Amino acid sequence: MGTFIQLVVDGLSTGSIYAALALAIVLVNQATGLINFAQGGMAVLSAYIAYAFLGLGVPLPLAILVAVVASFLLGALAERFLVRRFERGDPDTAVVVTIGLLTLVTGISALLWGYNNLGFPSLFPLTSVEILGAVVSVRSLATTVTIVLIMVVLQLLFLRTKLGLALRAVADNPGSAAFSGLPVGRLLMVGWGLAATLGAIAGVLVAPQLTLTPGMLDTALVYALAAVILGGLSSPIGCVVAASAIGVLENLVAVYVPLIGHDLKIAVPFVLIFVILILRPQGLFGRKVVVRV
Amino acid sequence: MTLLELVDVTASYGPVQVIDGVSLSVPEGGSVGILGANGAGKTTTLRAISGTVRTGGRITFEGRDIRGLRPDQVAALGIAHVPEGRGTLGQLSVRENLMVGAYLRKGRKAIADDVDYCLELFPQLRDRVGSRAAALSGGEQQMLAVGRAFMAKPKLLLLDEASLGLAPSTAKTVYDAIRRLRRESGIAMLVVEQNANLAFSLVDTATVLETGRNVLTGTSAELKGMDEIRRAYLGG
Numbered sequence: 001m002g003t004f005i006q007l008v009v010d011g012l013s014t015g016s017i018y019a020a021l022a023l024a025i026v027l028v029n030q031a032t033g034l035i036n037f038a039q040g041g042m043a044v045l046s047a048y049i050a051y052a053f054l055g056l057g058v059p060l061p062l063a064i065l066v067a068v069v070a071s072f073l074l075g076a077l078a079e080r081f082l083v084r085r086f087e088r089g090d091p092d093t094a095v096v097v098t099i100g101l102l103t104l105v106t107g108i109s110a111l112l113w114g115y116n117n118l119g120f121p122s123l124f125p126l127t128s129v130e131i132l133g134a135v136v137s138v139r140s141l142a143t144t145v146t147i148v149l150i151m152v153v154l155q156l157l158f159l160r161t162k163l164g165l166a167l168r169a170v171a172d173n174p175g176s177a178a179f180s181g182l183p184v185g186r187l188l189m190v191g192w193g194l195a196a197t198l199g200a201i202a203g204v205l206v207a208p209q210l211t212l213t214p215g216m217l218d219t220a221l222v223y224a225l226a227a228v229i230l231g232g233l234s235s236p237i238g239c240v241v242a243a244s245a246i247g248v249l250e251n252l253v254a255v256y257v258p259l260i261g262h263d264l265k266i267a268v269p270f271v272l273i274f275v276i277l278i279l280r281p282q283g284l285f286g287r288k289v290v291v292r293v
Numbered sequence: 294m295t296l297l298e299l300v301d302v303t304a305s306y307g308p309v310q311v312i313d314g315v316s317l318s319v320p321e322g323g324s325v326g327i328l329g330a331n332g333a334g335k336t337t338t339l340r341a342i343s344g345t346v347r348t349g350g351r352i353t354f355e356g357r358d359i360r361g362l363r364p365d366q367v368a369a370l371g372i373a374h375v376p377e378g379r380g381t382l383g384q385l386s387v388r389e390n391l392m393v394g395a396y397l398r399k400g401r402k403a404i405a406d407d408v409d410y411c412l413e414l415f416p417q418l419r420d421r422v423g424s425r426a427a428a429l430s431g432g433e434q435q436m437l438a439v440g441r442a443f444m445a446k447p448k449l450l451l452l453d454e455a456s457l458g459l460a461p462s463t464a465k466t467v468y469d470a471i472r473r474l475r476r477e478s479g480i481a482m483l484v485v486e487q488n489a490n491l492a493f494s495l496v497d498t499a500t501v502l503e504t505g506r507n508v509l510t511g512t513s514a515e516l517k518g519m520d521e522i523r524r525a526y527l528g529g
């Protein structure tokens with residue numbers, strides 16, 4: 001029982017990292033209609049920015065704050081100067097552009113900081129507490145709680161604020177939204193900026209565990225995309241639930257299904273996706289898109 | 294007082310100029326029609342005003358040159374465009390669509406009152422306030438598009454073929470509501486409409502376009518039944 005709970009709690013903690021990235025992807029999608037494949041790479045760059053300020057002797061919370069603000073700006077600028085010209089065009093082109101952006105930011109990280117694993121300090125204490133016989137690290141718990149809080153804030157932002165309504169309106173139909181006076185370009189920049197901010201938080205939360213490398217979040221991005229598909233692109237809560245489920249499931253399967261083990265556990269989310277997409281194509285929590293003319 | 298004035302306006306999509314010299318004016322509180330066959334340039338003329346097509350010539354609104362402004366800037370001046378095809382925000386609820394219309398406004402109470410007014414104007418929308426716009430019928434979507442434009446409290450409404458694709462009785466319901474809106478709010482209107490009866494029920498004067506130029510302008514009374522009008526509607 002102890003091992004089981006341990007596995008579940010660890011799974012929730014890694015799941016919360018996938019969740020943070022998934023939330024950033026959902027945010028960009030809600031605000032721009034695109035899937036940003038560079039979300040993970042951008043988050044890593046954010047963590048490197050925090051790392052650079054740490055190196056200058058800036059205290060950790062402040063370094064993270066600087067990275068978060070810088071990430072908002074980088075996200076907004078990436079939208080304005082790279083993605084903007086492709087947004088209105090072919091969606092397939094835009095996908096290729098965000099993949100190109102992934103290569104670009106990963107390259108920048110590697111160029112500036114190299115490929116060596118760099119240690120990154122944790123924001124939360126490394127002590128443990130005992131829950132139902134399982135030893136749970138405070139860091140895991142705090143990470144999970146942080147992500148859940150962010151999810152709640154995001155959900156409120158989208159559904160209860162004027163900015164959220166405007167972001168969704170622009171994602172739905174930018175041309176038509178402009179007829180109501182919405183500054184479409186600025187809102188797209190805000191959407192990307194907020195997503196990059198979220199990514200930055202994910203980056204600095206996970207860096208202590210994974211150690212900082214340019215490809216640190218590559219695998220996490222795959223899981224995050226799986227969570228987005230499972231949870232539904234329109235649902236922050238759905239993504240967090242799906243990401244947690246993936247985190248827990250991959251842990252359990254790796255231990256309890258010897259055939260799969262740690263080497264094949266990355267297959268878990270894909271099998272899930274396959275099953276869910278057949279049963280419920282809009283995702284577990286997503287809304288079916290109905291178009292009538 | 295003239296609210297909107299177009300002088301020798303041209304517009305092009307890429308290298309192709311599709312209107313070449315349209316002039317018209319809308320007085321404050323007035324209602325002006327743009328008539329003409331398919332492809333005459335009616336929609337493009339409205340797009341030239343709302344800043345969604347590349348434009349030459351002179352366009353003034355309240356005496357101010359607005360040519361070259363972005364669509365959101367034009368909207369902020371008090372021009373609400375109900376585009377051809379309605380442009381409702383499909384994944385947003387009816388209420389949210391109306392709230393998007395009020396994006397530039399302040400004052401919760403006044404906005405809430407205007408939402409109520411919209412639902413009174415279009416009672417069909419009342420039961421659907423929580424539904425996504427994409428799930429509405431074509432007529433309901435058109436009503437929502439007009440309601441959303443009204444929510445901006447504009448000085449001028451650009452209305453593009455509000456009857457397109459609707460059953461005659463639905464089209465009539467929509468136009469009845471728009472006439473009531475005009476009477477009660479005094480919003481000026483520039484109306485593109487293929488159905489002559491509907492058009493003349495709403496406008497005081499109208500101009501007829503043929504291949505991107507005005508060929509005729511007059512009051513509704515003068516224009517009704519003229520050969521050019523019939524020609525315009527039968528497409529030449």
Ligand SMILES: Nc1ncnc2c1ncn2[C@@H]1O[C@H](COP(=O)(O)OP(=O)(O)O)[C@@H](O)[C@H]1O
Pocket residue numbers: 306311329330331332333334335336337338
């Ligand atoms: N987006 C576009 N790109 C290129 N040509 C267009 C576009 N929209 C309209 N046109 C052309 O411009 C001309 C005028 O069209 P339009 O203004 O839509 O006419 P109307 O609304 O009177 O039917 C037509 O010849 C049409 O084919």
Ligand SMILES: [Mg+2]
Pocket residue numbers: 335336337377454
């Ligand atoms: Mg047209």
